[in-house]
Amino acid sequence: MINLFSMFLARKSRLLRFSITAFAAFSISSSAIARKGMPVPATLSKIQKEMIAEGLDIPVSKLYNTRGTGLNNAVVLFGKGCTGEVISSEGLLLTNHHCGYGTVQGLASVGADYFADGFWAKNRNEEIPCPGLTVTFIRSMEDVTSRVLANIPLEMNEKARDSMIQIRIKALENGYRYTSKKDAQIRSFANGNQYWVMITDTYKDIRLVGFPPNGIGQFGGDTDNWSWPRHTGDFSMFRIYAGADNKPAAYSAENKPYHTADFFTINTNGYKEGDFTMVYGFPAQTQEYVSSMQLAQVVNIVDPIRIEARTRRLDIWTKHMSADRKVFLQYTSKRAGVANGWKKWQGEVRGLKLNNVVALKQREENIFQSWANTDSSAAFARDLLARMQVISASSDAALAASEHMREDVLGIELIAQGAELDRVLKLIQSMTGTSAARLNDTLAFISAASEGFYKNYDAATDKEVFAALMPLFMEKASAYVPEYFRTELARFGGSYEMWADYVFGSSAASDPVKMKGLLASGNIRAITEDPAWKLYAAIMHLKNEKVAAKLNAYNDSMVRFNRLYMKAQMMQHPELNLMPDANFTLRLAFGHVKGLDPDGDAGYSFQTDLDGAVAKNNPEVAEFKMPARLLELYREKDYGKYAVNGTVPLAFIADNHTSGGNSGSPVLNARGELIGTNFDRVWEGTMSDYYFDPRWCRNITLDIRYTLFIIDKFGGAGWLLNEMKFAPAPSR
Template sequence: MWLPLLVKRLNHVDMQKQGLQLTAEEIYNVNNASLKDAIVQFGGFCTGEFVSKEGLLLTNHHCGYDAIASNSTPQDDILKNGFWAMTREQEKKNDGLFVDILVRMEDVSGQVLQGITPQTPEQERTKLVAERSKALADAAKNNGQYVGYVRDFFNGNEFYLFVYERFTDVRLVGTPQESIGKFGGDTDNWMWPRHTGDFSVFRVYMSPDGKPATYSEKNVPYRPKHHLPISMSNLKEGDFAMVFGFPGRTTRFMAGSGLGMAVEQSNPVRIKLRERRLALMKEAMDASPADRLKLASNYASISNYYKYFIGQNEGIKRMKTLDKKATEEKAFQAWADANATRKGLYGSALADINASYAGQRNYNLSAIYRSEAALAPQLMAHAFQYTPLYNMLKAGNVDKAKLQQLVEGYKEMNKEFYASYVPSSDQKIFAELMKMYYQDVPKAQHADIFKDLTTTYKGDFKKWAADIYSKSLLASEAKANAFLANPTLKTLETDPAFKFVRAVQTNYQDNVLPKLNEYNAALGKANRLYVAGLREMHPDKVFYPDANSTLRLSYGTVKGYEPRDGVEYKYYTTMDGLAEKEDPTNPEFIVPAKLMELHRKKDYGRYGENGQLRVGFITNNDITGGNSGSPVINGRGELMGLAFDGNWEAMTGDLVFDPEYKRSINVDIKYVLFVIDKLSGAGHLVNEMTLVDKGNPNTVFNPAINDVKMNGKVEIETPEGQIKIKKKKNETKIKKETKKQKS
């Protein structure tokens, strides 16, 4: 996950060897248009890319999910049925949604660390770094013109300033049906082969003078400095692939003691707790079809990360990562101890790291059991959501308007919660998880409420659970809403469910979290010194920094893999595989009738080849959370697809990169265009894009003018110039403008 700013110095030669045909300046350039100008951070949590000069933007369906859901109503459920704006006027506004477009990034390590030495006290260092980072970011904002922030790299050894333009008028242009955009659901999550059409379409708007602006009908489409051309060529194994985006967070410099805590303590506990929850939920689902429907989504979600933790542990064991870390750390210690100066600076780094994790292990179970056991049952998680109301009532002098606003929010939340709440199953889960909590968490770290278990209920977890679930007003929608009609502090704080979660949370905040923070504080300095020492120890090795939600690129190739002996995965999937997965009785595997009809007829239009339509493909690019929606770009700088997931066999990715098994799962751009154009009849959006075949614009890809479903204006770029089309009902006017030749 490389910084684009440093590609020319660190990566460009290697990228060319793998098939890159662009210059480093065509990838990142502050003064001229480059690939970085086509990439946006979408909503602060995903990635998107411009695909037309009119601000048309692609990202994942799951990235646009909230915007799609917010624009859905019972009468017009576009989340379920899909939506396509046939005119600009039909595009839907989205309050609170924004995109950030990078203006520049700059190494400011010298300014942030000026005068700071290894002898600077840690508290003073932290204060100076924070003050200087803020000052640099504030200056870069240019009185509100830009968004700016400074991020640390290599565990606080380097600092970079990032300056963005933020656009807040981002409108929904189109989305496929949920059965396409979320096909396979949580069952297929992290799995290959995959057949999910995980994309949605937005458009960014600006003020008429070209500046960011809040929503207004007077705003005009944003004109990016660069938009990605669309590759219409079928990709093949070995093709160069580059992913550009905003990966969230990795911790790959973590020492063996930290990795050991994850593999030996954290993950096994999470797996054990989720395994028991899933078993109890399955009992309820098997016994009642109605309960199966209520619990299906939550079951899949819990199972999702159950798979993740298992995959992460198996990957680390398969790669023998702990053994490799031990060897690496032994060599580091010998190197540090071999020189008096190095020993004084780095000699105790690993010992301090190990001591910190040893201390954390003593409190780690309390932290995990809080989230995975105490707050895991449906009722307890719901009761915890009432904490803001509790805080407001406890503060006194309640603002009636704010209280009413909060209450209305709870009423809406209650509708959703009780629609999927199964009290009998949840009560069993609470009793079982509390028994595991009581047995596994050190008694000295138990919340005081566990005294009720021994005094009132004589250690009977089932009686304790039955009492809470029968007496809590939050266990009933009618009682909960009756309480909300006249909420009082006394009623809430004496409710048995809220009383339980409040006791657990207070105990965590007072007795567990301070200890974890104390050990983490010592860990920060030790990690910084360890990483600095590693880089000094290997001066010829090119290191990349951990992901931290800043713009990065990774490069590799289109490549299949063999996950197990005798099993080989091809690098792409097709509509044939999607049709094989169809199951009309399972909401995760429903296929729209029209899509199946087009498949049966092999009617893929210009997007198929040799009787096939490709749906997804995989590359060995390094990605993680935040890369969702990232463009997968070929060696000519053309869009091949959108990254949307990683594979289960390489769940180690946040902790350690697996060069053999790591794959990025991507939706093929030609499947995206097929769904937009052939399936949904929104070909006018495809006409906005620049479609190319092996780098050459091909006018064959433009449909007949009278086939364009539009009522207004459209502009089409050609090698010779620009075609402007005005269409009103059956009348079409075409004007061709030829590019002026340079003398």
């Protein structure tokens, strides 16, 4: 992985040099503050004038309303961590390739290698059910802050406060479920200073419709990930199925495609630099109002530990995946997930350091402190920053140890499987006196469930990871190493390879048949003598004894301090209507198509195309190996109606604020029409989870014309276009 990352850096002629302005975000730059946070769709009327001034060409009521006719009814939470959009009246759903990756891995096999060959249903009968996959619609949102927080003192004890709030939330949710006949969930916003209820529908019968091969959907792989220019056809297609009443239903062959009048019109007329754009979806998490102390922990402790451990793990996974196609299929989804964070954190640290964001935060805090010292309404905030500073500094060592345990030790899959053995052990102990038949049934269920893990596990690969990560842990977390680890390493003369040989040769967790048998047997002695359980138990015992209590106390304190700090910031600047950080709820961000030239050599633009993708084609490198059919279409210039200036537009960038969870989000033009699917951010701007700067932050979008080109000309699934609605061509 180091070599891949070096390739990425080598493509840049010079290191990016950011110009740091003398800037205090809260008091000086109101325009920068206007872009902080992500708007809740139900509050768009408050910023409608600003959006229209920026280029919006429709009323915000078309983007969101409670009448059931807003475009919020065409956006879904896809699975547990992505966004998707409905693009036909028959429930056709578009999202990212990497969002569908885990689901497709469960459907694929050596005989049905959808990663190598792709998948395209030729009719609805060929659409494949996806067990466990769900999509959730947000039908409406309502601010219930006044009902949740009524008569609760600001400085009330946190435990008592939470107890009161949870009682109120439960009662309110039940009331909304009764009146709406739908699901209802109340979520906390602005660090517990606001509460919103979401009225939702969750559909459970989702079927695979189209999935490009990796040579399109993952073209560029980790080398191009988080970077620009980009040439990845990152999309996949599914369909929502419903019961006879068009409502959510469990899978049934009798279910029908979900019917809706709310879906996105597709616009293939293109765009130009400066055009207004919007991203509608479920951004996972931003922390733009975080203190300088917490941000320093990210920059100096958390991210560097994760990067180093994952570099070692990914190097080994890549080697084994390259040597064995079976291992590739087992690890391709896992590797994509691990590598995604690995590269993102490198860009995040770099951007935060180059922008000197910790120092900028400290300037903000100095201004805040001056305000708190003199404003009579802010007496509760006068010592907030001082207390946050003390408790943050005292937690640094425990925070580092926790990250090393998670990334170094539990990054070894065999040790992580020790958790399953521990679960069985605790289950047996808790069911003492239970009938043997009930206990055996429970153990058999757990045993059968383990098959899912071993379908995607290779012991030889994991054994090498053990030999690479354990020395990292022993060296870097020396004050938090279990005595059992030290004893075992000494027993093998300090050789991590010999230690790995013993562990993987002796543990049932390294073999699916042995593990299944051990889980089903409930043999307490065999479990407690298994090396995987011993390693897991030892690290968890030390974590619980020396780390967890300190971190729990720290986190509990920071929950309170962050709530009060956020409340104080809202009081400090009531005129700015500060938007809450992302929290995996529906948001709409807006910006403009805008190029980026991070090296200052005028080498990059706002758009890429198929010509640029083919120029990267390299059959010797899996990440850059294009399918033969796509190369054939290129040679013959067989682009059909998707041709623009002798090629096919592929991707573009804009300065919309996005986060994890926005993967698969619809990217819309000024009229709310679909022009692409969001799939990434540029590396220079991955700091945006903590600090959004429109000079450098860009979201990367797959052009809808390239998506349609692949569906129609490459996949031969043009029948799908017949159910889509297209915006008319501009009059001439």
